[in-house]
Amino acid sequence: EAEVQPALAWRWFALWMLVGGLYALSLLGMLTIGLFVLPIPILGTVLLARHLEARRGWLGVVAGIALPLFYIALLNRNGPGMICSPIDGGTACTEEMSPWPWFAAGWAFLATGTAAFWRRQPRVPR
Numbered sequence: 533e534a535e536v537q538p539a540l541a542w543r544w545f546a547l548w549m550l551v552g553g554l555y556a557l558s559l560l561g562m563l564t565i566g567l568f569v570l571p572i573p574i575l576g577t578v579l580l581a582r583h584l585e586a587r588r589g590w591l592g593v594v595a596g597i598a599l600p601l602f603y604i605a606l607l608n609r610n611g612p613g614m615i616c617s618p619i620d621g622g623t624a625c626t627e628e629m630s631p632w633p634w635f636a637a638g639w640a641f642l643a644t645g646t647a648a649f650w651r652r653q654p655r656v657p658r
Contacts, residue, residue: 538653544580544589545649551576552596552645560600591652595645601638605631 554573558566580586611628 540585541588541653544586545592545595545646546589547576547580547586548589548592549596549599549645550592551580552593553599554596555593556597557600560604588652589649591645591649593645594648595642597645598638598640598642601634601641605634605638607631608634 551573554569554576558570558573560566561569580589608628608631612630613628614625615628616623616625
């Protein structure tokens, strides 16, 4: 396997992380935008898999699953419960979920993918 500089390996990891986030977005949004988003991570997978050096960062896919999970947690940051906001002419209320399960799942994927990638990196003797 070709030797990859550590900084370059982390860049490949970041690109794979974006691909993983798009796969997760496709799955979470399957009933709405998921099928329209799905070709993008498939194309990203094909393009990245064609480069031998890029394959080293594939564990970024696992970490990337965290991205849409963190976004859902952010959208529900005031939950759980009925949350009302003032708008012109009254108020708008929405039922929000608890953000904590989404936040915890996001951290689990981010930590797992990042730790696994870090452990697979070659150690440079000092």
